[in-house]
Amino acid sequence: xxxxxxxxSYRSDERIFDTALPIVGLVLLLAGLAVFPPFATxxxxxxxxxxxxxxxxxxxxxxxxxxTGQISIGHAAFLAVGAYSTAILEVNVGLPFFLAxxxxxxxxxxxxxxxxxxxxxxxxxxxAIATLSAHFITTFVIVHWExxxxxxxxxxxxxxxxxxxxxxxxxxxxxxxxxxxxxxxxFAKNLFRxxxxxxxxxxxxRDVAASVMGVSLLRYKLLAFIVSSFYAGVAGGLMAHxxxxxxxxxxxxxxxxxxxxxVIIGGMGSIVGSIFGAIFMTLLPEVLKLTATSLTGVYPxxxxxxxxxxxxxxxxxxxxxxxxxxxxxxxIWVRFxxxxxxxxxxx
Amino acid sequence: MTEHLVxxxxxxxxxxxxxxVYSLMALGFVLIFKASSVVNxxxxxxxxxxxxxxxxxxxxxxxxxxxxxxxxxxxxxxLGLVIERGILxxxxxxxxxxxxxxxxxxxxxxxxVLNMTWGSDTRPFPVLFSPEPFRLGPVPVSxxxxxxxxxxxxxxxxxxxxFRFSLTxxxxxxxxxxxxxxxxxxxxxxxxxxxxWCIACVVSTLAGxxxxxxxxxxxxxxADLGLKVFPVVILGGLDSVAGAIIGGVLIGVLxxxxxxxxxxxxxxxxxxxxxxxxxxxxxxxxxxxxxxKAEIERV
Numbered sequence: 344x345x346x347x348x349x350x351x352s353y354r355s356d357e358r359i360f361d362t363a364l365p366i367v368g369l370v371l372l373l374a375g376l377a378v379f380p381p382f383a384t385x386x387x388x389x390x391x392x393x394x395x396x397x398x399x400x401x402x403x404x405x406x407x408x409x410x411t412g413q414i415s416i417g418h419a420a421f422l423a424v425g426a427y428s429t430a431i432l433e434v435n436v437g438l439p440f441f442l443a444x445x446x447x448x449x450x451x452x453x454x455x456x457x458x459x460x461x462x463x464x465x466x467x468x469x470x471a472i473a474t475l476s477a478h479f480i481t482t483f484v485i486v487h488w489e490x491x492x493x494x495x496x497x498x499x500x501x502x503x504x505x506x507x508x509x510x511x512x513x514x515x516x517x518x519x520x521x522x523x524x525x526x527x528x529x530f531a532k533n534l535f536r537x538x539x540x541x542x543x544x545x546x547x548x549r550d551v552a553a554s555v556m557g558v559s560l561l562r563y564k565l566l567a568f569i570v571s572s573f574y575a576g577v578a579g580g581l582m583a584h585x586x587x588x589x590x591x592x593x594x595x596x597x598x599x600x601x602x603x604x605x606v607i608i609g610g611m612g613s614i615v616g617s618i619f620g621a622i623f624m625t626l627l628p629e630v631l632k633l634t635a636t637s638l639t640g641v642y643p644x645x646x647x648x649x650x651x652x653x654x655x656x657x658x659x660x661x662x663x664x665x666x667x668x669x670x671x672x673x674x675i676w677v678r679f680x681x682x683x684x685x686x687x688x689x690x
Numbered sequence: 691m692t693e694h695l696v697x698x699x700x701x702x703x704x705x706x707x708x709x710x711v712y713s714l715m716a717l718g719f720v721l722i723f724k725a726s727s728v729v730n731x732x733x734x735x736x737x738x739x740x741x742x743x744x745x746x747x748x749x750x751x752x753x754x755x756x757x758x759x760x761x762x763x764x765x766x767x768x769l770g771l772v773i774e775r776g777i778l779x780x781x782x783x784x785x786x787x788x789x790x791x792x793x794x795x796x797x798x799x800x801x802x803v804l805n806m807t808w809g810s811d812t813r814p815f816p817v818l819f820s821p822e823p824f825r826l827g828p829v830p831v832s833x834x835x836x837x838x839x840x841x842x843x844x845x846x847x848x849x850x851x852x853f854r855f856s857l858t859x860x861x862x863x864x865x866x867x868x869x870x871x872x873x874x875x876x877x878x879x880x881x882x883x884x885x886x887w888c889i890a891c892v893v894s895t896l897a898g899x900x901x902x903x904x905x906x907x908x909x910x911x912x913a914d915l916g917l918k919v920f921p922v923v924i925l926g927g928l929d930s931v932a933g934a935i936i937g938g939v940l941i942g943v944l945x946x947x948x949x950x951x952x953x954x955x956x957x958x959x960x961x962x963x964x965x966x967x968x969x970x971x972x973x974x975x976x977x978x979x980x981x982x983k984a985e986i987e988r989v
Contacts, residue, residue: 414787461970465977467786468729468928472920473973476966479917483963487956596917600794607791654802661795665788666780 357536376521380514388513390629395520396581397621399527401605402614403574406531408603409611410540411567412547413462417474418602420481421458421572423594425451425579427485427492430500430589435491440503440584444523448576455572462564466550478596486591498589510584520581527574531614534570543567547612604657608664610673619672627660628653699829701950702943707835709942710842711904714897715915716922716934717849718890724866724929725886728778728789732797733894734916740766740895741908742804745813762899763892769800770891774884801913812909815902838900845896846935849889853931862886866929914962918945921965924972927982937979941965 350356360366380388404418429447432438438446461473485492492498502511503519510516534540542563545553554560583589601624609620631653635646664671715733722730743765747758777796781789823830853859864872865882873879901915902908922941926933949961972979
């Protein structure tokens with residue numbers, strides 16, 4: 344029985360999966376997801392799709408915040424740029440989606456690069472405030488650049504078409520979203536086994552020490568912004584195809600705070616954590632909605648309170664995690680796993 | 691006087707009046723930052739809280755003004771204590787992102803609780819001043835703007851005297867200067883932290899009451915104004931009370947001027963974004979603001 348990590352080579356130390364069991368589990372999970380849609384309702388497909396998009400976005404933010412230590416309150420702006428540039432590339436230029444999404448993500452990367460320039464001079468709080476103002480400036484541009492973005496009227500996006508099949512329902516777009524979620528997770532997971540990923544972590548832990556050891560801060564901070572905003576760009580492109588109409592109002596500051604909360608609640612510096620955080624934050628309002636629906640018999644006004652109850656629960660969850668479990672759901676998951684790994688001798 | 695000049699003067703005067711309120715909010719922010727290096731990302735919600743509580747005491751519970759105001763301020767002090775004791779004290783020494791996030795967290799709780807208690811409709815505020823504008827030379831000024839500015843001026847003066855001459859005020863300045871030295875001289879740093887939150891909540895509440903009067907009603911859009919605190923404090927310097935006051939007025943004037951002149955070109959909304967453009971420019975040129983301590987380390 345395995346009762347500890349016995350790593351005798353760097354290769355085994357760097358391995359993502361220690362044993363074959365998690366691989367089998369993951370393959371089963373993916374297979375389960377793939378055959379799931381026919382049995383699901385539109386409502387749950389919509390929730391699943393939003394979770395998938397949130398996973399990509401949250402991993403992107405975690406790379407920047409959790410792994411590189413650069414605080415960004417502008418993630419909603421990244422998503423907005425990704426969504427709008429993808430949509431504009433399809434509507435105005437006429438590109439198919441499989442070109443528009445990567446190109447849109449590249450545009451977002453360029454945008455992230457500009458966004459990241461202040462990080463070369465500013466740290467911590469100042470960077471947070473700089474990204475906050477960048478967020479407001481970006482949304483202002485989106486609202487007012489009406490010839491491109493249609494402003495507050497909303498920009499409709501044609502459905503993605505695969506081999507003549509339009510992905511116009513939640514059941515169809517599901518496969519596109521999760522076909523991108525899986526490589527997004529794998530790439531992030533592998534990124535931190537490479538030189539670049541380790542450099543990110545070094546910058547986070549102590550930037551001066553990192554630069555003494557030959558990690559170029561200029562290069563890696565900007566690279567972190569580029570990678571992070573590429574993820575956000577992909578997530579934004581998927582949002583455009585999922586909701587099929589874009590409003591500037593879908594990218595408020597609250598969205599950025601939601602993504603920050605996903606990273607914090609899920610666990611900073613953990614890829615699994617981002618996944619948990621995305622699931623948690625997407626399910627939270629849905630669970631409240633279901634509770635309210637079941638309560639309408641007893642308490643007819645319950646539905647009117649969802650928005651405010653969500654605010655309260657969200658705030659309390661953030662405060663609770665920061666105070667009692669700063670490493671987030673990822674840490675709970677690790678504890679849970681190690682408990683069962685050694686069961687029944689887990690003490 | 692030409693029409694053009696009157697237009698400009700009007701913008702400047704409104705800007706000064708609104709900027710005074712920004713100064714008040716920024717004062718609360720700077721006090722907290724100076725004392726405990728906590729960045730409050732929910733200043734708007736504190737303002738909102740004050741505005742709603744004062745609305746509830748004056749109009750809902752029909753208290754007379756001399757009773758309603760103290761009650762409101764006591765509630766604000768309690769809120770400050772709860773936030774400091776319950777939320778921020780356990781997080782002393784945590785990384786800055788945790789502190790930022792926790793302030794987002796309690797801001798969200800305040801917003802939710804207010805929404806649950808009083809709903810999201812606009813609540814009319816009692817009209818204390820005649821809406822009829824009077825003329826200052828050729829420029830029309832509305833009384834509510836003038837009065838709000840006078841009140842802000844008195845408050846700021848009172849706080850300056852408090853910090854300058856009272857023992858508690860000096861203890862607060864000492865703590866801001868150097869926590870360890872202050873502690874060795876018998877200042878209870880914990881009490882100062884709590885006190886700075888209480889004062890911040892009180893000034894935010896007063897700002898809320900004034901804003902409610904200026905706009906003639908309270909609704910949740912007040913909270914968005916709270917984020918204007920950041921341009922103000924960055925312009926004035928994060929740890930400078932004088933900077934907060936001057937920065938508030940400057941930002942108020944700048945946003946009104948840019949709104950007045952650029953709105954026709956961009957089609958509205960310039961007022962909301964101009965302070966943040968200024969903010970980015972200042973961060974690039976002089977990150978510690980006009981009056982702040984220059985301790986930005988190069989990275």
